[in-house]
Structure formats: C-alpha cells, structure tokens
Amino acid sequence: MELKDMLADWQDYDVAAFRLGVFLGVFPPDQKFSGVKRMFWMDGYPLGDMLVDFLDRMAQTGVLLKDEEDERYKWNPEPPDLS
Template identity: 80%
Template sequence: MKVEDGMELKEILADWRDYDDAAFRLGVFLGVFPRDQKFSKVKRMFWMAGYPLGDMLVDILDRMSEAGVLLKDEDDARYKWNPAPTDLS
C-alpha cells in the first residue's frame, strides 16, 4: 500500500475496503504504522484476539461509522467514506 503524503483520509477510504485493510490504512494515516509498512506483516493483529492495537483501530472505524463519517457494510465487514455531508448540528 502506498499512501501519498498529504492524502486525506476521505481519499484513502473513498472505496469500500475490508475491515482489516481499512483499519490498516487508518493506522498508516495516523502514523501508527510507517508509510512503507507491508500489510502482510501486521495483518494477524486484525484477525486474532489479543492485539489491542488492531482492536482499537477497528473500534475507531466503528465509531466513525456510528457518527456518520463512514459507511459500514455489515454483511461484508467493509467501510468507506460517507460521501454525504455529516450533519454536525
């Protein structure tokens, strides 16, 4: 995965992404993982219990979904940026 400097999260998550890929990309965006980190080296932290960092990143995605920032496809466990503006009032 290559995230360009200056990319916004809404660009990174513009298309549907499986929960593990979306969480990984969020982690790269937040600086948790280096930009050149290979997903294959950390994917187990999203698939197995006992990795609080993976759980936290997925929890952030869920909270963003609850707030209307992201859309969540419950059936396929995927996320994407909500193109409709979020009502902040």
C-alpha cells in the first residue's frame, strides 16, 4: 500500500507517524499500533520523535496537509509544485 493511500484521510499525529513507520519498514506490516503507541506519547523515544518530525517536514514541503489545531495529517491531494 502506498503512503498516500495510508494517509488519504485525516489521521491523528501518532497514527500518521505509525503508518509512516510501517510504510518505511520501521515496523512490520502486522505490527499493531497499540503495541508501539507509547513511543509517540512519551518523551524519550527518539524513533517516535523522528517519525513525527518527518511528518512535519512533509507538511512544510506541501506533500502532506497538517491541521495544527487537532495535530493531524493527511496526504495533500494537490501535489506540490516541484519546479
């Protein structure tokens, strides 16, 4: 499954970061979110911080849309201008 399909609808930051991790192969495809969710909610988990930071960078470049108020992300249906 492509990341754009995984993030087609708004996802809370932790679920979006988890799905990014699955897409990148950080987590196995059969990994349940409940088994790793604490790494996105607690300080001291560099992997969780890195995945959320990557989501923020993707939003800054226009690949993702970010809802600042609700801390959620989704794929931008209009691709960024790369020229």
